[in-house]
Amino acid sequence: MGNKAEKRRKQILKAAFKAVSEKGFHNVTLQDIADYADVSKGVASYYFKNKEDILGSLLEEITENIYIREHAAISQEETATGKLQAYVYAAFASPRDNRKFYRVYLEFLTQANHNEKFRQTNEKFYENCWSIGREIIQLGQQEGTFSDIDVNKASYTIRALIDGSLIQWLMRDNDDLHDFYRDNCFETLSNYLMNKGA
Known part of the structure; x- marks a missing residue:
């Protein structure tokens, strides 16, 4: 794909993200996305088959970008505890970024049971998240920092606590609590990983 075509696709996906965050999944039309992108509906249809194709591509892009950012964060650290903190801090990017992402992501989750592409993209996202968790846990066990717990179960628990903490923070609608939820997480x-109890 040429540079111009890739740039145009990104412009449309960025517009779709904004449209879904402001209007909600069900209310957004292809025309809305085109309007947000400041292009004609025909241009949007040239780069994507339909609204579902745009939204499916959007879900792929935002989840892949999060994985890339979080993996880059843990790669900067040497120790398992450092990697764990980097992972949590990368997930708790900022109140603004977390609010924007989860407002859109939760809209997609409501559709995942009815849309195979969304379900598969979400499964891939979680597989990526769990791989980060496994990397951290295995290093911690090699160091003797973390207890000898089941690596897969623990990797699921890490992401569940991160997402649960972020969703609870989002529901409380108070930016001042963002650091509290991050640090508590x-x-x-x-x-948990050191088996000290909560």
């Missing part, structure tokens, strides 16, 4: 996970 990291502390709880550290205690």
Whole structure:
């Protein structure tokens, strides 16, 4: 794909993200996405088959970007505890970024049971998240920092606590609590992985 075509696709996906965040999944039309992108409906249809194709591509892009960012964050650290903290802190990017992402992501999750592409993209996202968790846990066990717990179960628990903490923070609608939930998430996970109890 040429540079111009890739740039145009990204413009349309960015517009789709904004449209879904402001209007909700069901209310967004192909025309809305074109309007947000400041292009004609025909241009949007040239780069994507339909609205579902745009939204499916959007879900792939935002989940892949999150994985890339989170994996890059843990790669900067040497120790398992450092990697765990980097992972949690990358997931808790900022109140603004987390609110934007989860408002759109939760819209997609409501559709996942009825849309095979969304379900598969979400499964791939979680597989990526769990791979980060496994990497951290295995290093911690090699170091003797983390207890000898089941690596797969623990990797599921890490992501569940991160997402659950972020969703609870989002529901409370208070930016001042963002650091509290981030730090509490990291502390709880550290205690769990070291088998110290919560």
